[in-house]
Amino acid sequence: MTPDQQTRxxxxxxxxxxxxxPAIREGExxxxxxxxxxxxxxxxxxxxLPATADFLENEMxxxxxxxxxxxxxxxxxxxxxxxxxxxxxxxxxxxxSVTDIxxxxxxxxxxxxxxxxxxxxxxxxxxxxxxxxxKAEVDRRWFSxxxxxxxxxxxx
Numbered sequence: 001m002t003p004d005q006q007t008r009x010x011x012x013x014x015x016x017x018x019x020x021x022p023a024i025r026e027g028e029x030x031x032x033x034x035x036x037x038x039x040x041x042x043x044x045x046x047x048x049l050p051a052t053a054d055f056l057e058n059e060m061x062x063x064x065x066x067x068x069x070x071x072x073x074x075x076x077x078x079x080x081x082x083x084x085x086x087x088x089x090x091x092x093x094x095x096x097s098v099t100d101i102x103x104x105x106x107x108x109x110x111x112x113x114x115x116x117x118x119x120x121x122x123x124x125x126x127x128x129x130x131x132x133x134x135k136a137e138v139d140r141r142w143f144s145x146x147x148x149x150x151x152x153x154x155x156x
Contacts, residue, residue, distance in 0.1 A: 009046040013039055044145050055142060056098070063101040066131055067091040070108055073123045079115040083108045 003011070016039050024031050048055075067087055074080050087104045090096050112124045140149050 006046060006049055009042055009049070013042050013046070016042075047145060048142075058138070059098045060101075062131075062135060063098050063105065064091055066128075067101060067105060069127055069131075070105060070124065073127060074108065074112060074116065074120060077112070077116045077120050080108065080111050083111040 016035060021032075021035055024035065068091070071084055071088060074084055077084075083104075087101075087108050090100050090104045093100075109124060109128065112121055116124075143149065
């Protein structure tokens, strides 16, 4: 029987804490610090693991929704046909990742600012700003256990 990922991470944490840590000589501050950081990161991974699939699924849904709206907002811009087609294709591709879609979104947004009308640029700017503000809040909560953002309320 292969243990699940949670159990495997727990085992590594116990091994590092109970066997490796006591074996480090006193005064080896850098080694102790690095081991502590490794353990803390494993604890964070362990705690995030149950929610990771949902987080990644929401990431994909958000990217697809962003793509769909960008395609709608830029539909009248003939100078963006190739970029729009590439985004539509990658969004509809079975094996596309969030990263693949995000790169093509960035390509289209760059093209909007290079070649689209001022009205289109403004519409895209306003839409992306409002959408990404909500996304940033989700990301702040997701990464809050790492301690990078002391101002985030993780209970909300």
